[in-house]
Amino acid sequence: MHHRIDDRRTNVSENNPNPTLLSRLGRGEADALREVYERYADDVYRVALRLTGSSADAYDVAHDVFVGLPEAMQRYDPNRPFGSWLRGVAVRTAQMRLRSARRRREVALPNVAGLAVRSRQEAVVDRLTLEKALDELSPDLRSVVVLRELEGLSYQEIADLLGITKSAAAVRLHRARRRLKDILRGNR
Amino acid sequence: MIAIKRHPSWRELNRLADDELDADARGAALKHVAACPRCSANMSLLNDLRVAGRGMRHPSPPKDLLDDILRDRARGLRTILPAVPPSPRPARRLLPAAAAVAVIASLAGLATLTLTSEAGAGASELTVDPALPLPGERIRLAYRPGVELRGETELRLRLRLRGPDSEPPRQTLGAYDEVILRPDGDGLYVGSFQLPPDFAYAVMAVEDLSGARLDDRGGRLWSVRAHADDGTPLPDAIRQEFLVLQNRSWPEARDALHEMTLLYPEMAEGWSMQLTYEDHTRPPAEEAVNRAGHREHFRQLERQLEQGNPSADEVAAMVRYAWALEDQAAVEHWLGRLEALAPAHRLAMNYRMVGLGSDQVEATQYIELLWSVEEYRTETVCRAGFRAAEVANDADFAREWATRCLPLADDHDFALRLALVLVAHEETRERGIREIRMLLDHVSEQTAEERPLHYTPEEVQRESRVLRTTLRVGLGRQLLDSGEPVAAVLELDAAEDLGLWLPDLYRLRLEALLSIGDMSEARSDFHRLDADPVYPRESVDSLVRLFPSMTPVEREEGRGQAEDEMIERVLDLEVRRGLPPGRLTTPAGQSLALETLLSGRPTILLLWDRRALEEPDDIAQVLRATDLLAGGPGQILWVTPEPASESLQSFRRRYGLELPVYQDPGSELAAALGYWGVRSYIVIDGTGRIRTHAHSLMEAVRHLEVLLLGSRDSA
Numbered sequence: 038m039h040h041r042i043d044d045r046r047t048n049v050s051e052n053n054p055n056p057t058l059l060s061r062l063g064r065g066e067a068d069a070l071r072e073v074y075e076r077y078a079d080d081v082y083r084v085a086l087r088l089t090g091s092s093a094d095a096y097d098v099a100h101d102v103f104v105g106l107p108e109a110m111q112r113y114d115p116n117r118p119f120g121s122w123l124r125g126v127a128v129r130t131a132q133m134r135l136r137s138a139r140r141r142r143e144v145a146l147p148n149v150a151g152l153a154v155r156s157r158q159e160a161v162v163d164r165l166t167l168e169k170a171l172d173e174l175s176p177d178l179r180s181v182v183v184l185r186e187l188e189g190l191s192y193q194e195i196a197d198l199l200g201i202t203k204s205a206a207a208v209r210l211h212r213a214r215r216r217l218k219d220i221l222r223g224n225r
Numbered sequence: 226m227i228a229i230k231r232h233p234s235w236r237e238l239n240r241l242a243d244d245e246l247d248a249d250a251r252g253a254a255l256k257h258v259a260a261c262p263r264c265s266a267n268m269s270l271l272n273d274l275r276v277a278g279r280g281m282r283h284p285s286p287p288k289d290l291l292d293d294i295l296r297d298r299a300r301g302l303r304t305i306l307p308a309v310p311p312s313p314r315p316a317r318r319l320l321p322a323a324a325a326v327a328v329i330a331s332l333a334g335l336a337t338l339t340l341t342s343e344a345g346a347g348a349s350e351l352t353v354d355p356a357l358p359l360p361g362e363r364i365r366l367a368y369r370p371g372v373e374l375r376g377e378t379e380l381r382l383r384l385r386l387r388g389p390d391s392e393p394p395r396q397t398l399g400a401y402d403e404v405i406l407r408p409d410g411d412g413l414y415v416g417s418f419q420l421p422p423d424f425a426y427a428v429m430a431v432e433d434l435s436g437a438r439l440d441d442r443g444g445r446l447w448s449v450r451a452h453a454d455d456g457t458p459l460p461d462a463i464r465q466e467f468l469v470l471q472n473r474s475w476p477e478a479r480d481a482l483h484e485m486t487l488l489y490p491e492m493a494e495g496w497s498m499q500l501t502y503e504d505h506t507r508p509p510a511e512e513a514v515n516r517a518g519h520r521e522h523f524r525q526l527e528r529q530l531e532q533g534n535p536s537a538d539e540v541a542a543m544v545r546y547a548w549a550l551e552d553q554a555a556v557e558h559w560l561g562r563l564e565a566l567a568p569a570h571r572l573a574m575n576y577r578m579v580g581l582g583s584d585q586v587e588a589t590q591y592i593e594l595l596w597s598v599e600e601y602r603t604e605t606v607c608r609a610g611f612r613a614a615e616v617a618n619d620a621d622f623a624r625e626w627a628t629r630c631l632p633l634a635d636d637h638d639f640a641l642r643l644a645l646v647l648v649a650h651e652e653t654r655e656r657g658i659r660e661i662r663m664l665l666d667h668v669s670e671q672t673a674e675e676r677p678l679h680y681t682p683e684e685v686q687r688e689s690r691v692l693r694t695t696l697r698v699g700l701g702r703q704l705l706d707s708g709e710p711v712a713a714v715l716e717l718d719a720a721e722d723l724g725l726w727l728p729d730l731y732r733l734r735l736e737a738l739l740s741i742g743d744m745s746e747a748r749s750d751f752h753r754l755d756a757d758p759v760y761p762r763e764s765v766d767s768l769v770r771l772f773p774s775m776t777p778v779e780r781e782e783g784r785g786q787a788e789d790e791m792i793e794r795v796l797d798l799e800v801r802r803g804l805p806p807g808r809l810t811t812p813a814g815q816s817l818a819l820e821t822l823l824s825g826r827p828t829i830l831l832l833w834d835r836r837a838l839e840e841p842d843d844i845a846q847v848l849r850a851t852d853l854l855a856g857g858p859g860q861i862l863w864v865t866p867e868p869a870s871e872s873l874q875s876f877r878r879r880y881g882l883e884l885p886v887y888q889d890p891g892s893e894l895a896a897a898l899g900y901w902g903v904r905s906y907i908v909i910d911g912t913g914r915i916r917t918h919a920h921s922l923m924e925a926v927r928h929l930e931v932l933l934l935g936s937r938d939s940a
Contacts, residue, residue, distance in 0.1 A: 067299070
């Protein structure tokens, strides 16, 4: 179920849920939560999975986001696209989880250098390699790569989502790509 | 400068991948990428990342997730979700302009680092036959190796050849050449070499064919001079010898000048240089008598030259001699003759530039006039013009001279200064950046082939890293000053990748990151500054207020990680070689072996002749270093060629210098250590091994502290 990323982003931003649904969600009505879940759970789970790299963590992130969503609606600005805002909440929640998970981590990360790209002829960074390499990045750097390369967001959209400046988004993206380059070529 | 096809930077490739380059830049970058395997591979990687990213699996959430959510909410479970924060405002600049200049000044000093190799085996010998060769003559070389180089099938003798005009500050200090030496069956390695027709002087070292082990005669190198038919060394040879020795060994340099005045008393050059050097070392009581003798000699030379037809260099030597004698009228007289004879002579312009007998406006007009004549469009004129613009603090004028000079600049420091002037202005920024990238390529590609005699290939790589770091940090600082913080950060990132530990870089980058509002990334640099043992604590205390949400635990964790990084980087640049034997004299006149003085303690040998250079900053650094090491196991020993005297003791008392001072008679130990320059900082570990030649006293203190951390001391 691959979407063209730009199409998907456009759909989300143009089709805000109706205000009544969002009001009911804010009051914690289960039916409203179910309806919002069915519409946005894929997006939330996908971004959580890509950021955390773990289906267990993605599950927990999506769980926490939707459990806390009705209360968080107090902070939602109805003039903003709901889908983007919700994705931002998911990104922040995933980042928090990643930070605490990294502090807990005791086992060394797998060496992905063996999966590294060797030459242009075989220069296909496959999905598995990228997933493992992403796991080596700090949460901040991982987030910008995911949002840019996987979610297809612009620098400004990344900046808005992460609450950083566009310049900071550009710096982090360049840093992240360079780090990935080193990891994939075994130059860490 | 050698033009080199420039590779797009990582940032440019990223912008190309993100379609953020303008049409012209995009076209040029694509054209390069198509033809360049390295950039093509990088570009492919960026594209592959995107393709792989967008092809990643996209599973739906597990079916039981919704039920869990609804059930947990029904049970009253609530989560507090993080808010999406508003985009931050950029922070104001933190670093005062003067401090920023200081950062660069301290880094620029890195570029002058001299790394010496293992002190060679003392028993080695090199014989040159004939001993008094003529320019253009073939010489035979016979080398008897010490322990280190015995048993090799072949050895390589490397020479650095200097001609009559090889003169600093230009980098035309001669050319490298080499001779393969082969065993003659009698324990000697022999070879021969044809001296060039314009040969004046050469220094030599011997190494194995890999270059990893070298004998540089304990840092002193071997030398050969050009002679006349009657066996007298040529004045050009003595001058070149002096130029080589003046930064290494003052006693030997002075001997060369003495020889020149004995053999060539009619040449003002030797006398003027001798007077200048005597001023540094002669007791004040003798100075008046000495100067009177020089004045008399100067008058004799004047009478001889007035009757003849002196060359420009002879006239220039008279200007220097008059200047050393502080005879203003004579300076004006001989300077006038020099300008008439050779208006673009370096000395003439230098005197114009220091405003000797003229003002800055007049000096500027003079240089512009020179530039208007095609034959005077030289690197020397360019330097003078650029300096005039700097003195006048005129940015437009400086940019104009920078544009003129860049094609003529023949050393990296000068080219960097020129390029940074272009980077500072929006209209010329791209060109300035391009020039610096060309310099980086040039440094990467050239240092290996012009390896100084003292350096192993590994040490050349280290120096190249230092130089490239200097270039990149210089560019990063200028980009930050020019309102380009993103480009500045990326440039500083690239500088950091070269592996040095540089608090000044971290401070600069922290500022750049704060200016784009990225507190999170800036915090890493804060941790590095926090971990650095010599970075001023008051600055760290001031910076920590910028991170109010950082907990003490987070700070401690970050500092610990940064400390590990520091240890790795600092130790990576180590020289690690044995300490040559040596003796020092205590103030009471007792001669002690160096090992006795070290007594197994990690030590900084501070080689400093305060008579040669006494600057407030030197004293402040020594005081600070002793404070930092106070109470710990590390120590600083001050080593000077200056004999113990009341003057020296008074100097110590005046400034509260409590560190022990020892005399190195004849600078024997300093020479054996490869002591170059007027100050040197050598770090020795507890086992008596040299760990590094630091670029500054603070760097030496940091290195000592890293050794004391102990984690890799025994590695």
